[in-house]
Amino acid sequence: MFNDYKTSPFFDEMFTPDGKPKAHYETFHEVIKRFSEDELREKHETAQLSFLRQGITFTVYHNNVGTERTMPFDFVPIIIPPEEWEVVEKGMTQRAEALNRFLDDVYHGQKIIEAGIVPHHLVEDNPYYYEKQMKGVKVPLNNHIFLAGIDLIRDENGKYHVLEDNLRNPSGLSYVYQNRYVMRQVYPEFFVNHSVRTLEHQMSFLHEAILDHAPRERKDKPFAVLLTPGMYNSAYYDHVFLAQQMGMDLVEGRDLVVRNNIVYMKSIRGLKRVDIIYRRIDDDFLDPEAFRPDSALGVRGLMEAYQQGNVAILNAVGNGVADDKAIYAYVPEMIRYYLGEEPIIDNVKTYLLDKPGDREWVLEHLEELVVKNVGASGGYDMLVGPHASKELIEKFREKIIETPHQYIAQPTIKLSRAPAYQGEKFYPCHVDLRVFVMRGETTHVLPGGLSRVALKEGSLVVNSSQGGGGKDTWVFKKKEEGEDA
Template sequence: MKGAARLFKTYATGAFFDEMFTPHGKPKSHYRKFFDVLQSFSTEELREKHETAQLSFLRQGITFTVYNNNVGTERTMPFDFIPIIIPSEEWEVVEKGMIQRAEALNQFLEDVYQDKRILRDGIVPRRLVEENPYYYDEQVKGIDIPLKNHIFLAGIDLIRDENGKYHVLEDNLRNPSGLSYVYQNRYVMRQVYPEFFASQSVHTLEHQLSHLHQAILDHAPESRKEKAFAVLLTPGMYNSAYYDHVFLAQQMGMDLVEGRDLIVKKNIVYMKSIRGLKRVDIIYRRIDDDYLDPEAFLAESALGVPGLLMAYRKGNVAILNGIGNGVADDKAIYAYVPDIIRYYLGEEPIIDNVKTYLLDNPEEREWVLDHLNELVVKNVGASGGYDMLVGPHASEKLIEEFRKKIIETPHQYIAQPTIKLSRAPAYQGEAFYPCHVDLRVFVVRGVDTHVMPGGLSRVALKEGSLVVNSSQGGGGKDTWVFKKREEEGDD
């Protein structure tokens, strides 16, 4: 028995939906060819390929920064070579669901910064918008947003439950990161495991960044369409996602700039260069709202560009993603997204939310406080797996800490049932074992909307963990979407 086959002998699917195997332990139809190739490797070949893949990330400098007690540590993203494979008919549903959701959330943003109909009609509670720290009504109202498009790039996180049904876990509409890892996962996979691609018909990623670049250019001011110049604005090399910024700028042929490289004169933005000033028409910014312009937001910001907001207001420059998008990806607003879809589009959600309890509702709060050991509790303003309680895995002490937090600031938290997240095999430590996974899907919106085939599959590499974030020990997998001719029938 070859190495891979032997290493799978103890693999158990359990009570979870497994991406690769049926409940009877057989590979699903869309994984069969991959599994056949995998079984041809010896234990030594698997170990060597795994180590080569990890070293490839290190050699290319593909890192992210984890902050703990204000001290940053550089780490490489752990990579697992078992891909997530999605059949074409399944992907079509995901694609439609993502387009629908991004469109409804964009209409919500346009509305809450203009007419506020959804607030007047009581569909979304007014206080959730007006008291939201990411709501910048004063700065954004009255601006004629290019294409009326606040969401140029969305990163929408999906999970699957024990029945294999997709749910949206989170919307990322400010500065979604991770696109570079999608490409590097594929690059490493092709370099280290070329055998996997010989007989597979997988949607390529080769031309996907051209869609992203075109969507950026689509937002140019009308008078500058023919000669639009776009830059990517980064906070600098100490930002945790700096690799992402460098990769995207290089791949799209855009200048990577910091705030000190830009200047505003007579409400027009210019980039400083050795040849003098060059007019900037579009800024794909990876800087948070508060730091964009010290004249309009935080006065002490050294990252931003004084006068940038006024240039935006005058229509002389486009800023992507839009300012104030955080009001739409807040975890409390998340609970209302199905209603937002119905309100603006008159449609039922194609991919629904996870059930969510809003803890400033007294009845829901009391029920949640009685069931904390069964639920996941999240801070509405946190991300990356921070300030989060996973009840079934938490100590009594941590549960009591969250009980106090909820009682003191109930509006700051939401609760959700602990979903049996789908699992997929991961190879770590010379064995295959099941790990929980999720999928970040990237939606690109310009004149047209495009969903990148696949996305960033994240895996909780700590055995039994439900947290997939890289800052919490998670890793990445390549994500394959098959072309239609590849599939071999249903299970």
């Protein structure tokens, strides 16, 4: 099965450089070897159909036309030993705390700017910095980040680095659950001799974190809703799944109304007061009075109610200023400044192209680097130098010279790989991991997360909109935690 599988020159999640399965993959490897090629192909097809039957889809938009797709699924899991996961958990908790303190600071004292650690213009000129709407607003628990989705990669030595912080509306939590569900249904053999940390009670941690943000006088029996832009949103399945799992009402903007700075949900029994809104709508569309007047998705008067402390909005408004790709370069300094600690998991080295020295060096080495637009996501407006044509490199050179503040550059890291099976054979594919950090009165990190895989051979882009897929992520239990899967 793996005779033609090559690990070099990358760090492989499953195999050692000499082609032997790593200790934590040995049992899994033994099980795979018992399947015939026909059985593997049949199981692979059954898994893909399972996603289709359940309606687990996302929408890709191209030229204003939306196409619904199922997330391609690969059955070879990413397995993380408990001692390794402990480091990830601590690193993600530390990073989310520092980023939250930064957000609280930029909307209040701005001490980190006064100290000269984060440049003033990166905050003030940031399109996601909402000074007028958020300056001085006290959010529940002083917590701007209820849910963070932090993307990790591993380099050629197996060392973790943070690639990106998603602090506005991180998506993908539903896929973590569905990947596990499909694995258990289609490949039950894998779980017999493995002690994997369960996802079963994780939704209760998420729900508790939501309810922790209730306004003080409404703590006794708060009412929370999940606000969606509607069924045409690319992540609508995610919204439906989360609302169902937590027993929350799924609402659209037209289902809510603000009276005397109090938010209510319309129901057949009349108006019901809303205390917490877990929103999956971008800031700009939340309230036509405060942001875009043409928004038909939001709720008129919502920001006034929020500023008065009568409703909690999760994640907080204005978080985009902290997950900007240029601000990202300063997160290690935030950790040192706010927490007095060294980063447990560090950034990828980042060049800021509005710095003349960085820009000059990057323009000379474009064919070796990855260049990203600080305002883009999903793998768009990105240059991967070693895989790019001369024409594309020259196009990006012009873009950088014209608007240097709009781009950052990073070395091309040899992203770790793992085996993928897509109906015919096993081949190595690049992977990353989105870790979900839930923050209420306490912080909880979901064990595992969403492993994303670049299923096109040789591709470095894991985003589902660019041909990427998902894998189940297993965190093994410590020996004393027992042996139940």
